[in-house]
Amino acid sequence: MASDKVPWTGWAVLVHSLRTAVAAVASVLVARLFRLPETYWAAITTLVITQSSLGAALAVSWQRFVGTALGAAVGAIVASYFGPHVLVFAASVFILGLLCALVRSDHSAYRFGGVALAIVLLIPRTGPPWKIAFHRFAEVSIGIAVALVWPEREVTPPGEEVSSSRKSDPAP
Secondary structure, X not given: OOOOOOOOOHHHHHHHHHHHHHHHHHHHHHHHHOOOOOOHXXXXXXXXXXXXXXXXXXXXXXXXXXXXXXXXXHHHHHHHHOOOOHHHHHHHHHHHHHHHHHOOOOHHHHHHHHHHHHHHHHOOOOOXXXXXXXXXXXXXXXXXXXHHHOOEOOOOOOOOOOOHHHHHOOOO
């Protein structure tokens, strides 16, 4: 089976690992700069996004951004009126799915939105729900932005030329 991706060996491993580590740390530092309480969400998001190619990352990142915004908003509204009850959560996830469809988002938006909703609604907090929702949205948005600054690209080891078959292959 032929693959248009660089094999997971040698130089590619070194570059990918270094790039991923730097991007994850950068997202944590940016989130800390904004004094967000759970900066690890920025790093987690960066790690998810950096595993995509540039074309895929750009397309899916917008969906994840929209989904996070919707999930955080639904979570904040619902948590302002109800506690973290399982039936309230189920109804909220259902409503989120309808909202994602209404704004023509895809499953990626719904997944990220569901995660944001669950975090805002189900994890016990002492602060107001809108503040928790904003923090989650900001942390995830920072993670997406940092990952897109340095997207995954095909890596050619020093001294090697890109083969003509790899030059002509379209990006995934």
